[in-house]
Amino acid sequence: xxxxxxxxxxxxxxxxxxxxxxxxxxxxxxxxxxxxxxxxxxxxxxxxxxxxxxxxxxxxxxxxxxxxxxxxxxxxxxxxxxxxxxxxxxxxxxxxxxxxxxxxxxxxxxxxxxxxxxxxxxxxxxxxxxxxxxxxxxxxxxxxxxxxxxxxxxxxxxxxxxxxxxxxxxxxxxxxxxxxxxxxxxxxxxxxxxxxxxxxxxxxxxxxxxxxxxxxxxxxxxxxxxxxxxxxxxxxxxxxxxxxxxxxxxxxxxxxxxxxxxxxxxxxxxxxxxxxxxxxxxxxxxxxxxxxxxxxxxxxxxxxxxxxxxxxxxxxx
Amino acid sequence: xxxxxxxxxxxxxxxxxxxxxxxxxxxxxxxxxxxxxxxxxxxxxxxxxxxxxxxxxxxxxxxxxxxxxxxxxxxxxxxxxxxxxxxxxxxxxxxxxxxxxxxxxxxxxxxxxxxxxxxxxxxxxxxxxxxxxxxxxxxxxxxxxxxxxxxxxxxxxxxxxxxxxxxxxxxxxxxxxxxxxxxxxxxxxxxxxxxxxxxxxxxxxxxxxxxxxxxxxxxxxxxxxxxxxxxxxxxxxxxxxxxxxxxxxxxxxxxxxxxxxxxxxxxxxxxxxxx
Numbered sequence: 001x002x003x004x005x006x007x008x009x010x011x012x013x014x015x016x017x018x019x020x021x022x023x024x025x026x027x028x029x030x031x032x033x034x035x036x037x038x039x040x041x042x043x044x045x046x047x048x049x050x051x052x053x054x055x056x057x058x059x060x061x062x063x064x065x066x067x068x069x070x071x072x073x074x075x076x077x078x079x080x081x082x083x084x085x086x087x088x089x090x091x092x093x094x095x096x097x098x099x100x101x102x103x104x105x106x107x108x109x110x111x112x113x114x115x116x117x118x119x120x121x122x123x124x125x126x127x128x129x130x131x132x133x134x135x136x137x138x139x140x141x142x143x144x145x146x147x148x149x150x151x152x153x154x155x156x157x158x159x160x161x162x163x164x165x166x167x168x169x170x171x172x173x174x175x176x177x178x179x180x181x182x183x184x185x186x187x188x189x190x191x192x193x194x195x196x197x198x199x200x201x202x203x204x205x206x207x208x209x210x211x212x213x214x215x216x217x218x219x220x221x222x223x224x225x226x227x228x229x230x231x232x233x234x235x236x237x238x239x240x241x242x243x244x245x246x247x248x249x250x251x252x253x254x255x256x257x258x259x260x261x262x263x264x265x266x267x268x269x270x271x272x273x274x275x276x277x278x279x280x281x282x283x284x285x286x287x288x289x290x291x292x293x294x295x296x297x298x299x300x301x302x303x304x305x306x307x308x309x310x311x312x313x314x315x316x317x
Numbered sequence: 318x319x320x321x322x323x324x325x326x327x328x329x330x331x332x333x334x335x336x337x338x339x340x341x342x343x344x345x346x347x348x349x350x351x352x353x354x355x356x357x358x359x360x361x362x363x364x365x366x367x368x369x370x371x372x373x374x375x376x377x378x379x380x381x382x383x384x385x386x387x388x389x390x391x392x393x394x395x396x397x398x399x400x401x402x403x404x405x406x407x408x409x410x411x412x413x414x415x416x417x418x419x420x421x422x423x424x425x426x427x428x429x430x431x432x433x434x435x436x437x438x439x440x441x442x443x444x445x446x447x448x449x450x451x452x453x454x455x456x457x458x459x460x461x462x463x464x465x466x467x468x469x470x471x472x473x474x475x476x477x478x479x480x481x482x483x484x485x486x487x488x489x490x491x492x493x494x495x496x497x498x499x500x501x502x503x504x505x506x507x508x509x510x511x512x513x514x515x516x517x518x519x520x521x522x523x524x525x526x527x528x529x530x531x532x533x534x535x536x537x538x539x540x541x542x543x544x545x546x547x548x549x550x551x552x553x554x555x556x557x558x559x560x561x562x563x564x565x566x567x568x569x570x571x572x573x574x575x576x577x578x579x580x581x582x583x584x585x586x587x588x589x590x591x592x
Contacts, residue, residue, distance in 0.1 A: 124333045144568060
């Protein structure tokens with residue numbers, strides 16, 4: 001169990017004559033039965049995760065056209081897809097938007113989620129009910145949330161602008177229709193979606209902190225803020241890492257929310273690597289270009305996967 | 318802690334009020350969805366803060382336009398849950414208890430799969446699906462949606478099954494039960510809670526799926542509600558009342574699950590992601 005060098009051992013099946021029960025043979029048969037439990041999952045994951053990863057790399061060197069689906073031919077074209085994608089100004093924009101979208105979303109979700117987690121750590125009536133109801137935004141399909149917010153943020157008839165109009169600040173903000181505002185709006189909506197997830201995990205982490213730590217800090221005369229900074233945050237660090245990395249993973253690839261809110265527009269202002277992959281492959285039917293962008297997305301995820309696994313390892317042991 | 322001085326208890330109710338306010342802000346968009354759905358006529362213009370009278374015509378239109386897609390979602394999600402549990406429960410048990418060589422590598426791989434962007438999978442899968450004739454098929458979409466829940470379920474159930482006392486399993490084996498019998502008769506009943514949690518999340522993942530629905534279907538044959546609503550706003554930009562009514566209907570499973578199974582949901586969010 002300590003080493004993990006060998007992935008799968010399939011015992012060579014040499015049919016032996018049925019002699020006296022051979023312990024080695026029985027053990028081997030038992031192993032085989034045990035692998036029967038695990039094998040379907042391994043095969044499934046190889047087909048649905050392993051294969052697509054490899055196939056995407058291959059596809060990024062192939063030339064796909066709408067005709068490919070009739071002829072089945074996608075000739076290799078060297079690094080053409082890569083240089084085409086990298087020379088397209090849209091790629092740089094999408095990369096930048098992805099980083100801003102991810103960083104902004106994480107920052108907002110985390111700070112508000114943490115504030116709510118601390119708030120709900122206090123004991124008060126109805127705490128549990130309120131805490132579980134706050135999960136609802138996270139459970140609703142993202143594309144549906146996107147559509148609801150699209151209605152709320154509508155420039156002329158949306159409720160947000162009419163509210164702002166009533167209280168006398170602004171009221172005609174083109175939330176989703178001006179290139180300058182759209183990305184910010186999409187980030188704000190995604191923060192709303194991500195708050196419950198952050199809150200629940202951070203709340204769980206806060207419950208694990210031994211009470212004595214806070215009592216000791218209180219005895220030392222530390223203020224609430226000081227205690228939070230010097231006691232809570234450091235103890236909570238492993239949980240925080242996990243929240244941020246998982247948040248990163250789910251945010252960097254978001255597609256449905258953006259499609260529902262803006263379809264990547266206006267003027268590509270909310271185009272991210274995820275939507276660009278979709279556009280390239282499924283709208284323009286240039287799967288080679290889509291694969292290139294997808295591979296960049298994987299590369300970015302892989303960097304954070306390393307962080308995640310490291311956090312996970314310190315967490316587990 | 319149980320002694321309530323008047324000021325302390327007032328302070329506690331003060332927190333409750335603050336909590337209700339927070340909740341009101343957080344849930345406002347969902348309220349607005351319901352509110353708009355109940356005022357289908359004013360859907361194009363500004364919407365009143367409270368529906369003056371209950372107008373269910375938006376809902377009846379949504380049901381007639383989108384009801385079929387709701388059923389499609391239900392069928393696909395239930396299928397995906399079945400596939401997910403069939404594949405991940407035995408695997409979780411095997412990885413938790415058998416000490417197979419390579420188990421750790423597989424668990425590691427399972428964690429990694431949760432990081433592969435869905436659009437990348439769809440990109441490669443689409444071409445294979447075309448070759449295999451799985452595009453526009455219920456089974457194809459169920460398989461793809463099951464992939465959303467399988468790694469999560471394996472991780473969640475495995476961490477649960479590790480903690481089943483070894484004596485229980487050994488006792489079953491001494492009674493002459495083979496591995497399959499032990500698994501079905503002893504392990505599965507004991508793991509009921511983690512099975513429910515995994516199934517619940519597999520259902521939610523599949524129900525919320527938009528990307529596979531969007532990319533692996535080229536006709537209207539297999540159209541889940543998420544895709545239905547998305548295309549609805551394209552075609553009915555003015556008819557927000559019906560769009561919102563359809564949205565409400567699509568959010569119903571989430572609401573029901575939250576009410577019926579809140580403890581499993583909280584356990585799933587924390588357990589499945591931190592472990």
